Amino acid sequence: xxxPAALILxxxxxxxxxxxxxxxNPVVLRLGSGEVRRAAFLAEVARFEARGGAPLxxxxxxxxxxxFLAERVVELEARATGRLPPGASDEQTRAAVQELLAEAxxxxxxxGDAEVAQAFEARRESYRTEETVTLSxxxxxxxxxxxxxxxxxxxxxxxxxxxxxxxxxxPEASQGGRLGAFGRGQLPPALEQAAFRLAPGxxxxxxxxxxxxxxxxxxxxxxAAEPVLAExxxxxxxxxxxxxxxxxxRAYVRGLLARAEVNYEAALSAPDAPR
Numbered sequence: 001x002x003x004p005a006a007l008i009l010x011x012x013x014x015x016x017x018x019x020x021x022x023x024x025n026p027v028v029l030r031l032g033s034g035e036v037r038r039a040a041f042l043a044e045v046a047r048f049e050a051r052g053g054a055p056l057x058x059x060x061x062x063x064x065x066x067x068f069l070a071e072r073v074v075e076l077e078a079r080a081t082g083r084l085p086p087g088a089s090d091e092q093t094r095a096a097v098q099e100l101l102a103e104a105x106x107x108x109x110x111x112g113d114a115e116v117a118q119a120f121e122a123r124r125e126s127y128r129t130e131e132t133v134t135l136s137x138x139x140x141x142x143x144x145x146x147x148x149x150x151x152x153x154x155x156x157x158x159x160x161x162x163x164x165x166x167x168x169x170x171p172e173a174s175q176g177g178r179l180g181a182f183g184r185g186q187l188p189p190a191l192e193q194a195a196f197r198l199a200p201g202x203x204x205x206x207x208x209x210x211x212x213x214x215x216x217x218x219x220x221x222x223x224a225a226e227p228v229l230a231e232x233x234x235x236x237x238x239x240x241x242x243x244x245x246x247x248x249x250r251a252y253v254r255g256l257l258a259r260a261e262v263n264y265e266a267a268l269s270a271p272d273a274p275r
Contacts, residue, residue: 013037034076104252105245127227134220136177146213
C-alpha cells in the first residue's frame with residue numbers, strides 16, 4: 001500500500017530535547033551515525049518564508065520543524081539500514097523513504113467485515129445520498145429575450161439544446177445549456193426554488209438573478225436515499241484501510257523519533273535564516 005502523501009504533515013512529536021551543541025551549526029536530529037544540522041532546517045524555513053512573503057510565526061515554525069524532523073528521521077533510517085548508499089541522489093532518497101513508509105503501511109492489520117459493519121453504522125449519515133436535480137438553462141440578458149425563448153420552447157421543447165447554443169449567454173451554452181447536478185444549498189435561492197419544484201423534462205417560468213434571466217429545464221431528479229451496507233461496504237473498507245495505514249505510519253515515525261536524539265531548542269532558538 002502506498003503511504004498517504006499527507007502523512008508526515010500530521011505527525012505529533014512529544015520528545016524532550018537533548019543538550020544543545022556549542023558550535024554555530026548544532027545537530028538537531030541524530031539517529032545512529034546519521035545526523036541533521038540546524039542549517040538544513042534554517043534553509044527549510046527560508047524556503048517557506050520566501051513562498052509566503054513574510055516571516056513564520058513561532059507556532060508555524062515549530063509545526064514546520066515537526067514536519068521537517070519527521071521527514072528527515074525516515075531518511076536517516078533509510079541510510080542506517082543500508083537502503084541509501086553515500087552520495088545517493090534526491091531521487092534515490094525519495095524512493096528509499098517511500099519504500100520504508102510503504103512497508104510500514106503494509107504492516108497495518110487487515111480490516112474485518114465486523115469492523116466495516118460497525119464503521120458503517122457509526123458513519124451512516126455520511127453515506128446518505130441527498131436529493132439532486134440535473135439542470136439545463138438558457139441565460140439571456142433581458143426579460144423580453146427570456147419571454148421569446150420561453151415562447152419558442154413551449155412550441156418546440158425539443159429544441160432546447162439548439163436554442164441554448166444559439167441564444168444563451170451562459171458559459172455552458174456550447175454544451176446545449178447543460179449545467180449539471182445540484183443538491184439543496186448549491187444554487188442561488190431563486191434558481192433552487194424553481195428547480196426543485198419541477199418534474200423531469202419540465203421547463204420553469206423565467207427566473208431573474210443578478211446574472212440575468214434564466215429559463216431552466218429539469219433533466220433528471222435523483223431522490224434522497226438511505227445508505228445500504230452492501231452498496232457502500234467497499235467504500236467503508238477503503239476508508240478504514242487508509243485510516244489504519246495512517247495510524248501505522250504515524251506509529252512508525254514516532255518509533256524512529258523515540259530512538260533518535262532531537263534538539264528542539266537548538267533549532268527554534270536559532271536566528272532567522274538569511275534571505
